[in-house]
Amino acid sequence: MVTLPQLRDAVLGGLDRAVVEWTELAAALDGLVGRATNGVGGPLRASRWEGADADAAARGLAARGEQLMVAAQEARCVLTVLDTAAEQLRAAQRDLRARLEEATAAGFTVCEDGRVEATDPGWRADSATIARQHELERRLAEPVRRAGETDVRCAEALARLYPTATADWADTAADGASVMGLAGLGLGGVPKDDPAAVAKWWAGLGPAEQAMYLAGYPAELGAMDGLPAEVRDRANRVALAEAKTALSAELAVARAKRDAAGRTDDAKWRFRVTALKDRLAAIEGLEATLRTGDDLFLLGFNAKDDGQAVVAIGNPDTAAHTAVYVPGTGARLAGIDEHVQRMRRLTDAARGYAGSEKVSAITWISYDAPDDLLHAMSSADAEKAAPVLRRFLRGVGVAQGIDSKRHVTLIGHSYGSVVIADAARNDGGVYAQDIIVAGSPGMHVAKAAELDVNPSHVWVLAADDDPVPILGSGAHAPVVDDGRITRRTPDDRAFGANRLTTKRAEGHSDYWSADHPDSLDNQAAVVAGRYDRTNLLWGNRP
Structure with a gap:
């Protein structure tokens, strides 16, 4: 629970520094993905190494790269939560301090527990002054309440952003959607059909804001004409991984229903399983293509x-x-x-x-x-x-x-x-x-x-x-x-x-x-x- 003194005296620069550090961490993890692809994968491909060991090495490298991509995406989710906390707590603190000044100017003293008392010891209350006193107490409590709610929401959100032993794109996709809801960030104002306007919008964002949009809207950013190729590539590779995970889960459900179906519905589910397998095979084919060179950029992707x-x-x-x-x-x-x-x-x-x-x-x-x-x-x-x-x-x-x-x-x-x-x-x-x-x-x-x-x-x-x-x-x-x-x-x-x-x-x-x-x-x-x-x-x- 946040108290009035805690909010009033809070030094929020630490949250700002944390946002910067998590932004830098996400960028560093993205860079490690590139180093794994270019610095390690490139020489492996150039060596013409073939056979079972070569295939195993390629799979291991791809798995490590995927884990780094997951970590980068989760880091962007963390910084989104921290930035949201800093912004909302700073707004609540600003409102509280303004209302404290208002109380002082009106001749009142604000106690540490939020009660409002007269500054003049000889003051006698009348109904209008008492009403003013209660109104000030209510107004002072409101930003403290908001700060408490922000504290709880952001703490719960951070608790959900925990690392996993293996890459889990389903969890990452859910985390991205969750933190966007927390931050209230949307794409409603982005002119998606105007590449020049899209480029201007993106250039006007700071590094942390750009990272936040990458956390919550990879598929949407990947489809935006006008964004830099490196941004679209990063977004589309995340969208590709998330789509593959979603299709794999859908295939598992379809297989289970096929196996449980009677003869009447069996054909329907067999057809569904085949269709999903074909779509997954196409995605895996694209992944294989992207592994053939370290100079490839995925500028667009749609699994439908x-x-x-x-x-x-x-x-x-x-x-x-x-x-x-x-x-x-x-x-x-x-x-x-x-x-x-x-x-x-x-x-x-x-x-x-x-x-x-x-x-x-x-x-x-x-x-x-x-x-x-x-x-x-x-x-x-x-x-x-x-x-x-x-x-x-x-x-x-x-x-x-x-x-x-x-x-x-x-x-x-x-x-x-x-x-x-x-x-x-x-x-x-x-x-x-x-x-x-x-x-x-x-x-x-x-x-x-x-x-x-x-x-x-x-x-x-x-x-x-x-x-x-x-x-x-x-x-x-x-x-x-x-x-x-x-x-x-x-x-x-x-x-x-x-x-x-x-x-x-x-x-x-x-x-x-x-x-x-x-x-x-x-x-x-x-x-x-x-x-x-x-x-x-x-x-x-x-």
Whole structure:
């Protein structure tokens, strides 16, 4: 129980120092996660060590890294409680001291137990003065009561934040939600759909406030375009771990219900178990991909339905050249590794052209891609994805420094080119200098000039035997009359784009092959801004 003298005389600087120290501890733990990944994991991967012992070492390192992440998240919860206690106790102390001065000015003395007495010993009470005396006692008791409630709530909250022997993301998620409720911190005032406003909001927070939001809203922060890549990566990795834990718990329940179900309900629960196992496998696949390099940033994550993720190779915030790759039909979380490896090959090739300038390549699976060719004949998924892509690209620019004139290249494969087209031909543009499309079924425009970039910066790859430009043109290529009625895809000379060579590329998905790298090298030259190094079938280089 807090007393009037305790609140009046409390020195709250110790709580402020504790908030700073716990903030620094959380940051140090985050740094240790990075050191485990880069300082230990990097050399292990580079050594090409294989076998059972190598696998065991990798699992052990991942487990230690996860424990450090849990510890960092719990540290952020602790500092949230301490900061809440400092803020609320300071407000109560400020009110108490103001009311003590008010009592003194009115001719009263306040006793240590909160009673109010007349300062003049010859004073005689009348009904008005006695009423004033009781009112002052009530007003003095109110901040003391508030301080007592804060003390109890924060003490109970701290008691719940205890370390566990193993990583427990379910507990961490619950702790984050609990301390946000205690602190009264919400996201209601954050303009989530405006990357520039999001960046301004985040920059206006102090280190402790930023840590508090990371404690309570990792999934929400991870999805906010405009935040720094390192912040989004940290938030999304926490969100990933928490989602995996929640799905694992849900799977355990579904298995139990399947085993207990009679024949009537058995099929329903078997289907549910299979679906949950598939979603968990997709998350574990993403985790495995993130372990393949120490330069990967998880810029987006969503575990719902087929799952979504955005993975950057290299930090786009500091890159002079950034590629954003939009896959097409069938793109989902479960197959993200193939797409990231394509961008790994592209990044390596582009760095060869870029010299000392930094390169980043982003795999953007942040939309519901069509599941099959039949669904790919519809433009509905592209129409929904286009504003999401524009906002993401705007966020990349904001995080880079919108006036920095960094070089951004959009790459769309197959249906991904339809998404890019819908983004580039609508208001607001795509905030990119170059557009590359590979195996495009059409872009809903008849000429490159109708897109939001200079047509000399539109580049097209189409293998001779790629069937998609023909099969998909009926849905996404506009009808034109060039002496005969036909549909115009980007690989048509009249489209007005630069047609890149694709020597030895076969089929629909051979544009990132390292075995016959003509297509890959052409893209790399564009991404690095070395247009003079591209090989054209036709067109006009910038």
